[in-house]
Amino acid sequence: MSSAASPKVTVPKGFTATKTASKTLKPGSGDSLKADDLVKLNYVAVNGRTAGEFDNSYKAKTPLTITLNETSVLPGFIKGLEGKKIGSRVLVAIPPKDGFNAAQEQLKLKKTDTMVFLFDVVSKVPTEASGKAESLPSDVPKITYDKNDHPAGFTPTSKTKKKVTKQSMDVVIQGTGAKITKGQTLTTQYVGAKYADGKVFDESWTTAPRPNQIGVGALYPCWDEQLVGQKLGSRVVLVCPPAKAFGDNPPPTGVDKKDPVIFVIDLLDAS
Secondary structure (H helix, E strand, C coil): CCCCCCCCCCCCCCCCCCCCEEEEEECCCCCECCCCCEEEEEEEEEECCCCCEEEEHHHHCCCEEEECCCCCCCHHHHHHHCCCECCCEEEEEECHHHCCCCCEHHHCECCCCCEEEEEEEEEECCCCCCCEECCCCCCCCEEEECCCCCEEEEECCCCCCCCCCCCEEEEEEECCCCECCCCCEEEEEEEEEECCCCCEEEECCCCCCEEEECCCCCCCHHHHHHHCCCECCCEEEEEECHHHHCCCCCCCCCCCCCCCEEEEEEEEEEC
16 A cells, blocks of 8 residues: 555455454544544545455545445444544455445445455534524525424415526525535535425435535536535525426426425535
8 A cells, every 4th residue: 555645455366354344554633433423535445356446536536425324324334434533544344244235236346245445534524504694585485494403494484486587595504614616526415395385305414415516417407506606614595496496307206397496505515
């Protein structure tokens, strides 16, 4: 293994492990990782059977952002990384039972393969927006919150417009982070609902934050057009007319292509 920007990991061909094992190659000095932390990682992944590299975030120039719970990542990631400090370099061997436990054809992995990961633990990512609170205009549907004070949906106000012809964006919490740029992978927490009645059709708070490339047509058009240039750490509300909500793509289940939609989005991280 070298100390270059993209490390080289050498594993003997035919390497196997019966339980997840980790070794800290370089200790960090930051906070220790714990369950449910949102963490940014760089990594090199090697197949123990072939000794060949099958994934590399350094080469892709896009760190991985994950939540350390089993609804989001492989058990081996959690076992290998919990307790490690930010700034650490960690080598983790993951047997099939803690890995995919199934063939992964796109990665050329068999269900019996041991995987070896070299992780650089870059940072913890905030799990929700923080900063100066701002008021929504009175004609924008009001955000509702769950018992943990996370956005859960919307309620129309007495002044909510019946028809939406233009997209709009309002800041609910003004973050102080870097501005989002086109092409970055943006990690968010969000709720999406029908504008007319506030019925939720998609959300991330009950699962895990979602990473998506921004500004390149991979998301809702209103996200691509409105979120580039906003500051990380912010919470924003987007109102999207149908043309800016779905473009040429079919709408989600329960939503008509003619329905305007509304989102509340926490802008957590971009890389």
